[in-house]
Amino acid sequence: MSDGENGLQLRSLVKKSGELELSLVKVPIPEPGPDEVVVRVEATPINPSDLGLLIGPADMSTAKVTGTKEQPVITAKVPEAAMGAMAARLDESMPVGNEGAGVVVSTGSSDDAKALMGETVAMIGGAMYAQYRVLRVNECLPLPDGTTPAEGASCFVNPLTALGMTETMRREGHKALVHTAAASNLGQMLNRICLKDGIPLVNIVRNKEQAGILREIGAKHIVDSTAPSFMDDLTNALAETGATIAFDAIGGGRLAGQILTAMEAAINKTAKAYNRYGSSVHKQVYVYGSLDPRPIELNRGFGMAWGVGGWLLFPFLMKIGPVEGQKLRQRVVAELKTTFASHYTKVVSLQEALQVDNIAVYNKRSTGEKFLINPNKGGSGD
Amino acid sequence: MSDGENGLQLRSLVKKSGELELSLVKVPIPEPGPDEVVVRVEATPINPSDLGLLIGPADMSTAKVTGTKEQPVITAKVPEAAMGAMAARLDESMPVGNEGAGVVVSTGSSDDAKALMGETVAMIGGAMYAQYRVLRVNECLPLPDGTTPAEGASCFVNPLTALGMTETMRREGHKALVHTAAASNLGQMLNRICLKDGIPLVNIVRNKEQAGILREIGAKHIVDSTAPSFMDDLTNALAETGATIAFDAIGGGRLAGQILTAMEAAINKTAKAYNRYGSSVHKQVYVYGSLDPRPIELNRGFGMAWGVGGWLLFPFLMKIGPVEGQKLRQRVVAELKTTFASHYTKVVSLQEALQVDNIAVYNKRSTGEKFLINPNKGGSGD
Numbered sequence: 001m002s003d004g005e006n007g008l009q010l011r012s013l014v015k016k017s018g019e020l021e022l023s024l025v026k027v028p029i030p031e032p033g034p035d036e037v038v039v040r041v042e043a044t045p046i047n048p049s050d051l052g053l054l055i056g057p058a059d060m061s062t063a064k065v066t067g068t069k070e071q072p073v074i075t076a077k078v079p080e081a082a083m084g085a086m087a088a089r090l091d092e093s094m095p096v097g098n099e100g101a102g103v104v105v106s107t108g109s110s111d112d113a114k115a116l117m118g119e120t121v122a123m124i125g126g127a128m129y130a131q132y133r134v135l136r137v138n139e140c141l142p143l144p145d146g147t148t149p150a151e152g153a154s155c156f157v158n159p160l161t162a163l164g165m166t167e168t169m170r171r172e173g174h175k176a177l178v179h180t181a182a183a184s185n186l187g188q189m190l191n192r193i194c195l196k197d198g199i200p201l202v203n204i205v206r207n208k209e210q211a212g213i214l215r216e217i218g219a220k221h222i223v224d225s226t227a228p229s230f231m232d233d234l235t236n237a238l239a240e241t242g243a244t245i246a247f248d249a250i251g252g253g254r255l256a257g258q259i260l261t262a263m264e265a266a267i268n269k270t271a272k273a274y275n276r277y278g279s280s281v282h283k284q285v286y287v288y289g290s291l292d293p294r295p296i297e298l299n300r301g302f303g304m305a306w307g308v309g310g311w312l313l314f315p316f317l318m319k320i321g322p323v324e325g326q327k328l329r330q331r332v333v334a335e336l337k338t339t340f341a342s343h344y345t346k347v348v349s350l351q352e353a354l355q356v357d358n359i360a361v362y363n364k365r366s367t368g369e370k371f372l373i374n375p376n377k378g379g380s381g382d
Numbered sequence: 383m384s385d386g387e388n389g390l391q392l393r394s395l396v397k398k399s400g401e402l403e404l405s406l407v408k409v410p411i412p413e414p415g416p417d418e419v420v421v422r423v424e425a426t427p428i429n430p431s432d433l434g435l436l437i438g439p440a441d442m443s444t445a446k447v448t449g450t451k452e453q454p455v456i457t458a459k460v461p462e463a464a465m466g467a468m469a470a471r472l473d474e475s476m477p478v479g480n481e482g483a484g485v486v487v488s489t490g491s492s493d494d495a496k497a498l499m500g501e502t503v504a505m506i507g508g509a510m511y512a513q514y515r516v517l518r519v520n521e522c523l524p525l526p527d528g529t530t531p532a533e534g535a536s537c538f539v540n541p542l543t544a545l546g547m548t549e550t551m552r553r554e555g556h557k558a559l560v561h562t563a564a565a566s567n568l569g570q571m572l573n574r575i576c577l578k579d580g581i582p583l584v585n586i587v588r589n590k591e592q593a594g595i596l597r598e599i600g601a602k603h604i605v606d607s608t609a610p611s612f613m614d615d616l617t618n619a620l621a622e623t624g625a626t627i628a629f630d631a632i633g634g635g636r637l638a639g640q641i642l643t644a645m646e647a648a649i650n651k652t653a654k655a656y657n658r659y660g661s662s663v664h665k666q667v668y669v670y671g672s673l674d675p676r677p678i679e680l681n682r683g684f685g686m687a688w689g690v691g692g693w694l695l696f697p698f699l700m701k702i703g704p705v706e707g708q709k710l711r712q713r714v715v716a717e718l719k720t721t722f723a724s725h726y727t728k729v730v731s732l733q734e735a736l737q738v739d740n741i742a743v744y745n746k747r748s749t750g751e752k753f754l755i756n757p758n759k760g761g762s763g764d
Contacts, residue, residue, distance in 0.1 A: 052659075085683065088653060251682065271470060277434075277694055288686075296680040298690075300633065300672070301467065307691030308680075312659055315687065 005029060007131035008071070008350055008375065012054050013093045014078060014086045020058035022074040023067065024350055025093070029132045032108040036136055037116050043153035044100030044128040045342065046353070046362050046371040048249075048289060054096045054129075055363055057082035063356050072354045097128030097373075101143065101152035105132075112137045120147060122155035129350065131375045141329065147336060153372060154185075154342040157313065159332040160325075161288070162190040162340075164316045165247045166199055167328070172284065176200035178238070178246035178259055181291055182222070183210035185342050185370055186249075191219045192339045200241035204234070204255075213368070225255065231262055238266035246285045247311065252294030256285045256308055257301075264302035278303015286311035291365055344372040387411060389513035390453070390732055390757065394436050395475045396460060396468045402440035404456040405449065406732055407475070411514045414490040418518055419498050425535035426482030426510040427724065428735070428744050428753040430631075430671055436478045437745055439464035445738050454736045479510030479755070483525065483534035487514075494519045502529060504537035511732065513757045523711065529718060535754060536567075536724040539695065541714040542707075543670070544572040544722075546698045547629045548581055549710070554666065558582035560620070560628035560641055563673055564604070565592035567724050567752055568631075573601045574721045582623035586616070586637070595750070607637065613644055620648035628667045629693065634674030638667045638690055639681045646684035660685015668693035673747055726754040 006026040013021040032038050046054075058076040067073035078086065101122045107113040121140040127133060143152045169177045179190055182203035194201040195218055202221040205211050211222045221241060223233040237243075244267075246259045263283040271279060283302060288311040298308065317325045332340050345368070352358055353373050362371045388408040395403045414420050428436075440458040449455035460468065483504045489495040503522040509515060525534045551559045561572055564585035576583040577600055584603040587593050593604045603623060605615040619625075626649075628641045645665040653661060665684060670693040680690065699707045714722050727750070734740055735755050744753045 088650070088657070257677070268470070275470070280697065287682075290682070295639070296678075296682065298678040298680070300669075300678065304670075304692035304694045305697065307689055309689030309691070310686035312686045315662065 009127065009131070010054075010096055010129035010350055010353065011093045012056075012096050013091070014056065014058075014089055016090050018078050018080060018083055020056065020074075020076045020078055022054070022354055024071045024354070026071075027130070030134050032106060032113065032134055034108040034110045035113055035138075036108045036134055037104045037113050037121075037140065038106040039102040039121060039123060039133050039135065039140070040105045041100050041102040041123075041128055041130055041133050041375045042149035043102070043347075044097050044373045044375065045154045045157075045344070046373065047098060047154075047157050048291075048365050049157060050096060050098055051363060051365065053094060055359070056086065060356070060359055060363055063359070065356060070351065072351055074354050074356065074359070095127035095130065097130070098126060099124045099154065099156045100128035100133070101149040101155065102133070102376075103149065104140075110137070116140060116142065119143075120149055120152060122152040124156040129353070129373055129375065131350075141333065143336070144333065150344075150347070150372060150374075151336060151341070155329075155332055155336065155340070158186045158189055158342065159340040160317065160328055161313050162186055162193055163328045163331065164311075164313055165190060166193055166197065167320065167324075168286070168311070168316065169199070169245050172245060174243070174245040174284070176202070176241040176243035178202040178204065178243050179249075180204045180225075180246070180255060180259075181206070181249040181289070182219075183213040183368070184249065188213070188217055189340055189342075191217055195219075196339060200243065202234070202237045202241055202243050204259075210368075225258075231258065231265075234259070234262040235265045235269075238262050239269050242266075244281060244283050248285055248287045249289030250292045251287050251290040252292030252296060254297045254299070255292075256287060256296055257298040259285055260302040260306050260308075261299065264306075275303075278305065280305055282307065284308075288312065342370070344370045347372045347374055347377065349373070349377040350375050391509065391513070392436075392478055392511035392732055392735065393475045394438075394478050395473070396438065396440075396471055398472050400460050400462060400465055402438065402456075402458045402460055404436070404736055406453045406736070408453075409512070412516050414488060414495065414516055416490040416492045417495055417520075418490045418516055419486045419495050419503075419522065420488040421484040421503060421505060421515050421517065421522070422487045423482050423484040423505075423510055423512055423515050423757045424531035425484070425729075426479045426755045426757065427536045427539075427726070428755065429480060429536075429539050430673075430747050431539060432478060432480055433745060433747065435476060437741070438468065442738070442741055442745055445741070447738060452733065454733060456736050456738065456741070477509035477512065479512070480508060481506045481536065481538045482510035482515070483531040483537065484515070484758075485531065486522075492519070498522060498524065501525075502531055502534060504534040506538040511735070511755055511757065513732075523715065525718070526715065532726075532729070532754060532756075533718060533723070537711075537714055537718065537722070540568045540571055540724065541722040542699065542710055543695050544568055544575055545710045545713065546693075546695055547572060548575055548579065549702065549706075550668070550693070550698065551581070551627050554627060556625070556627040556666070558584070558623040558625035560584040560586065560625050561631075562586045562607075562628070562637060562641075563588070563631040563671070564601075565595040565750070566631065570595070570599055571722055571724075573599055577601075578721060582625060584616070584619045584623055584625050586641075592750075607640075613640065613647075616641070616644040617647045617651075620644050621651050624648075626663060626665050630667055630669045631671030632674045633669050633672040634676030634678060636679050636681070637674075638669060638678055639684075641667055642684040642688050642690075643681065646688075657685075660687065662687055664689065666690075670694065724752070726752050729754045729756055729759065731755070731759040732757050 062077040
């Protein structure tokens with residue numbers, strides 16, 4: 001494998017001097033322990049949740065390229081105002097990549113480990129932007145026969161996040177939901193789940209193209225936040241669906257507050273008496289992304305029964321516990337080529353992932369642009 | 383009583399034409415049912431929570447006085463932008479006043495009702511800005527001998543709100559709390575509760591005078607949001623107390639976000655490893671007032687484990703149920719002259735409550751200014 005002993009691993013380093021350094025380092029491939037396997041990583045997505053660690057607040061317009069063709073080094077300036085938040089990772093070279101899939105190429109001595117030899121498995125746990133990844137047998141999710149690593153690369157983050165949304169909706173007593181940046185891979189997945197499970201879903205998009213993507217896959221409620229009639233359209237969709245919980249990938253600006261205001265207006269369409277504190281129906285927005293880094297602005301035209309908060313997959317999984325978590329994972333594997341299928345616009349090698357023009361595209365976090373890294377494509381792979 | 387058959391009642395009316403009208407109307411005193419009593423109201427506070435119904439968004443700089451000395455009428459313009467939120471109360475003359483205390487002057491035929499004759503009782507339930515209030519026996523809270531109506535006038539809103547804060551803190555797993563506009567009557571009460579119960583409390587005030595008020599009653603952690611060192615002071619107080627929940631009376635502006643940012647900084651002072659999503663400790667701000675009507679602005683420098691939401695006393699009481707609620711009420715009565723003592727800067731009649739210069743003072747909602755209405759002081763009382 002590779003040069004037999006080493007594999008390339010992508011690293012992100014923020015230096016005390018205020019510089020981000022992205023590089024590919026050669027790391028030795030460890031011998032697997034009795035209950036471990038070595039996976040040749042063949043597909044690992046660049047999710048918005050990876051970009052915080054990979055690029056962080058660095059200003060990529062200042063990017064410079066050094067190093068070699070096989071091991072390029074990218075450096076870029078981190079604005080001084082952002083350095084405070086970097087304190088805990090300064091001068092620490094960090095591996096990147098939340099999830100991926102690949103083929104087991106060597107195993108430890110246990111029967112469970114040996115049984116995985118040659119299997120295609122999905123993985124989560126970081127350090128996936130690498131040619132090889134060692135992990136314990138129980139951390140691997142074996143994929144059904146006929147599933148490629150590319151098909152299994154996004155088994156965790158998007159599918160479990162989308163299922164986490166409908167689960168959270170049910171657990172907190174709501175019966176329909178709202179999603180923003182709704183034409184994303186995640187948003188399309190959520191639409192497929194909601195259509196299958198009969199959950200009314202209001203999709204908020206930012207342009208006509210995105211609305212078109214969703215209409216094509218059968219989404220019923222689509223509102224465009226850039227339309228002059230946005231607030232009316234949203235209120236009508238909320239009145240029709242009864243949605244009182246939203247998951248917001250945008251974060252900054254007025255959108256979260258607008259959603260709460262429209263929810264309150266939808267509820268009050270059927271209100272029978274004046275309540276000086278607004279309706280008593282709890283309205284919730286969970287912010288799970290930060291496509292807009294501006295502050296959140298809440299105008300509070302929505303009474304007193306409201307909440308806005310952060311939402312993340314891992315705390316959610318901790319909260320529901322391993323048994324419920326396993327049920328969600330089983331559903332993902334069973335519906336991997338249908339409900340939970342992901343689409344990528346470009347497949348790149350580790351070296352190509354560090355090309356400045358590629359970074360410029362995936363770091364925009366645009367809906368519709370999604371990169372998949374194949375760390376064993378070209379380069380020094382086997 | 384009064385003219386024998388009628389009593390004055392304060393009314394607030396928002397007309398479709400965009401005008402607020404405050405008036406005193408003569409209403410018949412109903413015969414009490416078997417299980418009811420008639421209370422002569424002698425003390426009823428003007429709480430910030432009353433002002434929303436009483437004045438609402440009306441522009442009191444446009445106030446005009448008509449009517450008679452005994453029954454003045456105040457009219458003022460409601461800005462057009464605010465009329466949408468008034469839809470459900472338009473052209474409906476509404477009684478005002480959440481809570482109060484007085485003396486039972488006639489009773490129904492049941493033994494329970496008769497037993498209250500002549501007793502001083504505290505009351506909650508609206509329409510307290512009136513000379514007489516009829517209510518059911520089980521809605522009265524009889525006060526211990528030697529308690530005046532003025533002492534019992536604020537038995538519910540502030541005491542139960544303050545206790546609701548420490549209860550919410552415990553129920554949601556926090557061990558210390560933060561309070562803003564902390565030198566208010568409510569804030570002083572909260573300090574007395576926290577000192578007595580050994581709960582660390584961080585008080586945020588807006589000037590030195592307010593800091594002085596709290597220092598005098600023994601508050602330990604006081605930070606001034608107008609000091610240049612505010613964020614450092616707050617972070618230090620939060621690190622010392624471990625407070626991860628705040629109750630905010632201000633609402634608008636950047637304060638809620640600053641509190642979350644300082645909580646995160648305090649937690650990270652002892653963090654051991656870098657987490658790209660910030661600390662995993664949940665940080666919560668409950669907004670229960672609106673002293674600043676501007677939008678809430680959240681800069682999100684506080685990771686992903688956070689929540690901001692509305693908090694109101696009545697939904698809280700519904701949530702904990704009648705048995706727990708009764709325990710809180712019993713504590714209030716037992717400590718009415720100590721922990722839960724209220725202070726008023728001015729006692730006014732119903733007519734004086736409608737004087738434009740008085741409205742200008744209490745409608746400012748300033749810390750330290752607190753009005754008590756005695757509907758049977760002077761005027762046409764008995």
